[in-house]
Amino acid sequence: MISSILLAAATTVPATPAWNPTVxxxxxxxxxxxxxLATRIEKPNVGPKLPGLPVSIPTFIAAMAFGHIIGTGIVLGLTNIGRL
Structure with missing residues (x-):
């Protein structure tokens, strides 16, 4: 039962772009x-500091993770409308 649902869902997944310099x-x-934008949060310097950046290590990791999520959404959105 579950495998048939997964197979049905897999046939409806749109194509994703290959990794390239634009992505x-x-x-x-x-x-x-x-x-x-992470430098504008209320307490960006809580925790160990990064040399040369105005944010802490946890803020940096969180910003990079969220940036990848946003970037992936942009790439998939552009691919869906045929622009990438």
């Missing part, structure tokens, strides 16, 4: 934008 640039830019 890398989109994800990198979105990660940098989220990192810049």
């Amino acid at each position: 890398a640039i989109i994800i990198s830019i979105s990660s940098i934008v989220v990192l810049l």
Whole structure:
């Protein structure tokens, strides 16, 4: 029962783009934008500090993770509308 549901769902998954420099640039830019926005949170310096950046290590990791999520959404959205 479950395998038939998974097979039915797998046939409806849209094609995803192959990794290329455009995808890398989109994800990198979105990660940098989220990192810049992370400096505006209430307490970005809680925890161990990163040298050269105005945020802490936990804030940096969270910003990079969220930037990748946003970038992936952008890439999939652009692919869905045929622009990538």
